[in-house]
Amino acid sequence: MEFDYVPISQRQPLRFPDEKRVALIFTFNLETWDLVKDTDKPYYAGGPALLPATLPGNVPDYPNHTWREYGQRVGIWRLFELFDELGMQASCTTNAVTFERRKAMVDACLDRGWELLAHNYEQGELLTDYAHDKQKEQSVIDASIEIYEQHVGKKPKGWLSSSLRGTLNTAGILAKHGFTFYCDIMNDDQPFMIRTENGPIVSIPYSNEINDFTILTRRGHTTNEYRDILIDELDQLYLEGEKSSRIMNVGLHPHVSGRAYRVKAIREFIKHAESLPGVWFPKREELADWYKDNHEAHFPNQLGNSN
Numbered sequence: 001m002e003f004d005y006v007p008i009s010q011r012q013p014l015r016f017p018d019e020k021r022v023a024l025i026f027t028f029n030l031e032t033w034d035l036v037k038d039t040d041k042p043y044y045a046g047g048p049a050l051l052p053a054t055l056p057g058n059v060p061d062y063p064n065h066t067w068r069e070y071g072q073r074v075g076i077w078r079l080f081e082l083f084d085e086l087g088m089q090a091s092c093t094t095n096a097v098t099f100e101r102r103k104a105m106v107d108a109c110l111d112r113g114w115e116l117l118a119h120n121y122e123q124g125e126l127l128t129d130y131a132h133d134k135q136k137e138q139s140v141i142d143a144s145i146e147i148y149e150q151h152v153g154k155k156p157k158g159w160l161s162s163s164l165r166g167t168l169n170t171a172g173i174l175a176k177h178g179f180t181f182y183c184d185i186m187n188d189d190q191p192f193m194i195r196t197e198n199g200p201i202v203s204i205p206y207s208n209e210i211n212d213f214t215i216l217t218r219r220g221h222t223t224n225e226y227r228d229i230l231i232d233e234l235d236q237l238y239l240e241g242e243k244s245s246r247i248m249n250v251g252l253h254p255h256v257s258g259r260a261y262r263v264k265a266i267r268e269f270i271k272h273a274e275s276l277p278g279v280w281f282p283k284r285e286e287l288a289d290w291y292k293d294n295h296e297a298h299f300p301n302q303l304g305n306s307n
Helices: 062-086 096-101 103-111 134-152 170-176 212-218 223-241 263-274 284-298
Strands: 022-030 091-094 115-118 192-194 201-203 246-252
Touching: 022 062, 022 103, 022 223, 022 284, 062 103, 062 263, 091 096, 091 103, 096 103, 096 134, 103 115, 103 134, 115 134, 115 284, 134 170, 170 201, 192 284, 201 284, 212 223, 212 246, 223 246, 223 263
Parallel strands: 022 091, 022 246, 091 115
Antiparallel strands: 192 201
């Protein structure tokens, strides 16, 4: 996997369709974790913990696991209702096991015609566990694709690794499978092309900065501060987007933003975004397909000799 260092000041202006200044994407993370793992090493059941005391993987961590499950049982449905009310769509990352263990969540997305991205097999298994075992990483990605295809009826076009832990091999494996875009590389406010040994793939950056888990859980901002951070980020990108278009991704976790007292922050932010005529609300696949056809006008020769 390779991509060029090209500062944003040295690119040609990026012009989204209809002169839109900002492509705004809401990402619901529909993640499912094992309650226990066959290990006596520390394992947070559900990723980074709300309660910090570490338990071994073979001991159930109910406070942290059920905190996450609140999002699956309650929070996501509150967010579905909010987005239905506002006529909005989301782009949802989905572990393969979510299709089987929490099927109602992904069915609700499919019923709405929302976008689903492949998001590893199980949230607690990281591709970096196999950074030096390409065949094992390939098998995890293969299994994820197989289950996705069984439930969605087509192959996935986009990928976000669990905890954003991709390897040097991930983008190339995805390109070999025909993926259009990859979201782990979070170094930009614009899409760009990644070169792999199996051909190019579009980077559509996710964000661990404009992300409810970071803002609310890790940093402890209030609901109103969360809303204001989102608005301030969008307003600045909108200003910059007059000269060259930008992406804004808002990462949402149902157990965080799906709490009753936090939903108003998302509602008020969306209403602000809708008031700006230059905001585009595309699916990631739509944005990736457009960029793949138009990247040469943005900055030429991104693909070098690999195209």
